[in-house]
Amino acid sequence: MTQVPEVKLNDGRAIPQLGFGVFKVDPAETERIVTDALEIGYRHIDTARIYGNESGVGRALAASGVPRDELFVTTKLWNDDQGTQSAFDAFDRSLDQLGLDEVDLYLIHWPAPARDRYVDSWRALEAIRESGRARSIGVSNFLVPHLERLLAETSVVPAVDQIELHPAHQQPATVAFAREHGIAIEAWGPLGQGKYPLLELPEVTAAAEAHGKTPAQVVIRWHLQRGNIVFPKSNRRERMAENFDVFDFALDEVEMAAITALEREGRVSAHPDEVE
Numbered sequence: 001m002t003q004v005p006e007v008k009l010n011d012g013r014a015i016p017q018l019g020f021g022v023f024k025v026d027p028a029e030t031e032r033i034v035t036d037a038l039e040i041g042y043r044h045i046d047t048a049r050i051y052g053n054e055s056g057v058g059r060a061l062a063a064s065g066v067p068r069d070e071l072f073v074t075t076k077l078w079n080d081d082q083g084t085q086s087a088f089d090a091f092d093r094s095l096d097q098l099g100l101d102e103v104d105l106y107l108i109h110w111p112a113p114a115r116d117r118y119v120d121s122w123r124a125l126e127a128i129r130e131s132g133r134a135r136s137i138g139v140s141n142f143l144v145p146h147l148e149r150l151l152a153e154t155s156v157v158p159a160v161d162q163i164e165l166h167p168a169h170q171q172p173a174t175v176a177f178a179r180e181h182g183i184a185i186e187a188w189g190p191l192g193q194g195k196y197p198l199l200e201l202p203e204v205t206a207a208a209e210a211h212g213k214t215p216a217q218v219v220i221r222w223h224l225q226r227g228n229i230v231f232p233k234s235n236r237r238e239r240m241a242e243n244f245d246v247f248d249f250a251l252d253e254v255e256m257a258a259i260t261a262l263e264r265e266g267r268v269s270a271h272p273d274e275v276e
């Protein structure tokens with residue numbers, strides 16, 4: 001069985017650095033797809049209430065026979081549920097959908113600053129963590145001003161910030177702030193969601209050829225060597241296996257630098273201040 005490295009979080013817990021994401025995985029197919037991922041060896045699953053597929057994730061986990069303490073499950077608080085009581089209620093619904101007594105990580109999905117409720121929501125997450133039903137808590141799509149406000153007004157430092165991050169959009173300011181405060185970086189859209197032609201760039205294909213690996217494996221490897229936590233998504237079993245098979249090679253410094261130089265502010269999704 002492949003040994004996936006773990007990243008130590010600021011609350012003392014550990015998270016598998018490579019997992020499987022289920023954004024845009026059809027709820028009707030989620031159980032089958034997550035079952036495939038678990039069979040391949042993934043033990044870290046990243047879902048969200050808004051994906052509508054928590055129950056399929058939960059069914060796959062339950063049927064897998066994998067002991068609960070070997071799994072790492074993340075879900076997220078959707079923007080409409082931000083607030084204190086509404087966050088408690090949304091969390092209960094997510095647990096119910098997942099069929100779990102607790103999640104490993106619960107995140108505020110977007111700061112949604114125009115609603116001005118992320119501080120209240122965070123206080124709810126602090127209480128949820130205190131109750132033991134979320135072992136770790138964190139945020140997603142938070143930029144430096146949002147993180148600064150949380151740090152100033154609340155007491156628990158987020159364990160992670162899950163942000164859009166890939167070679168064409170590396171968010172250096174947010175990453176530097178997070179590292180300075182012990183917040184681990186989770187990179188969503190690690191392959192550029194297939195929207196940015198990352199896998200065709202010569203810097204990526206040259207490294208792939210040199211190592212006898214695929215461009216996707218090279219990009220995942222780049223993330224791992226940068227210290228990012230990643231959970232690429234695929235509906236296809238062969239690609240799930242490909243994306244998991246990244247521990248038998250390493251990019252050298254020149255290859256890493258060439259891929260890091262691909263930064264283009266190539267955001268593939270909305271700016272966090274604009275998502276409500």
Ligand code: NDP
Nearest residue numbers: 021022023046188189190191192193194216232233234235
């Ligand atoms: P990814 O960067 O993981 O890209 C997924 C796309 O790449 C799919 O179209 C998939 O196609 C394709 N793909 C996967 N593997 C390969 C491969 N080996 N070769 C070529 N193409 C491949 O994007 P995601 O948006 O899914 O990001 C990963 C996870 O991050 C999500 O699933 C979700 O858990 C999380 N996320 C969080 C967000 C947030 O706001 N917090 C926002 C977006 C994502 P196919 O399925 O056909 O293989």
